[in-house]
Amino acid sequence: MNMTLLPEMATFVVVVECGSFSAAARKLGSTPSSVSRSVSRLEQALGVKLLYRTTRKLRLSDTGNEVYRSAAGMVESARQVLSLSGGAQHEPQGRVTLSVPKAIGHVVIHPLIPAFLARYPEIDICLRMEDRYMDLIDDGIDLALRITRSPSPGLYGKPLMAVEHIICATPQWLAEHGVPQHPHELRHHSCIGLGETPADARWKFRQQGKTIVVDTRGRYAANHTGVRLDAVKRHLGIGSLPRFTAREALARGEIVQVLPEWEFISSYTGDLWLLWASGRHMPGKMRALIDYLTEQLTGP
Incomplete structure (x- = not known):
């Protein structure tokens, strides 16, 4: 394994999660050109195109999607190692972006958020209320709530409640x-x-x-x-x-x-599924929200 690529992989994950080179550079304390060169080195080393750059946003290639999932798991594992102190992890922290249909978001999910924020003071929530389809990777979504009877292949998730x-x-x-x-x-x-x-x-x-x-x-x-x-x-x-x-x-x-x-x-009928993209090495912030919504919406 070429261990020298680990920093490039970590940078690539930040770029995908931030949605742009400039935003990733600000988060990393670097410059957009330096971040771009890091991703280019990773693409050259792997011999594949990972990102398609447009004037408005970045789009992952199919291979880039797979590389992101694996690299994100690697980064989360590293975070967990660094957060260990005497065998115990710190409290979950960070920002979670949750995509949800407008009516569900306003009536069902929003009333639950204050108690979650009080329970987890180190976690921030960004609620994206959209009735249009949101791509978890391309749109920078951590978790998505969708009304469906059959979730999209390739996603992980669980049904929370029936929508009638x-x-x-x-x-x-x-x-x-x-x-x-x-x-x-x-x-x-x-x-x-x-x-x-x-x-x-x-x-x-x-x-x-x-x-x-x-x-x-x-x-x-x-x-x-x-x-x-x-x-x-x-x-x-x-x-x-x-x-x-x-x-x-x-x-x-x-x-x-x-x-x-x-x-x-009605087309607004089915099960409310909570969905996410990766099944391994889930960040603690996402696991906390998944467990909380499960607790609140599925009952005992």
């Missing part, structure tokens, strides 16, 4: 307009949906293996779950909501579930 979509209305709306007994009766109600595409007005239901599609209409649509919840509470119609968004209003009786015996089929 339901339709709701206020007792006042139902008293004035009637309680639907079948999905087809929704055609006689003003329905509050996502409104991003025409397909969002086509609500799908399933019961005992039978699927029904209903073309709904309504005077109001919003692509924010909190806004739809408020619209329902203001008696504007029957709205589609993630159960986690509606839970408190349901418990208080402000709204009720409509057609509870039917499964509402």
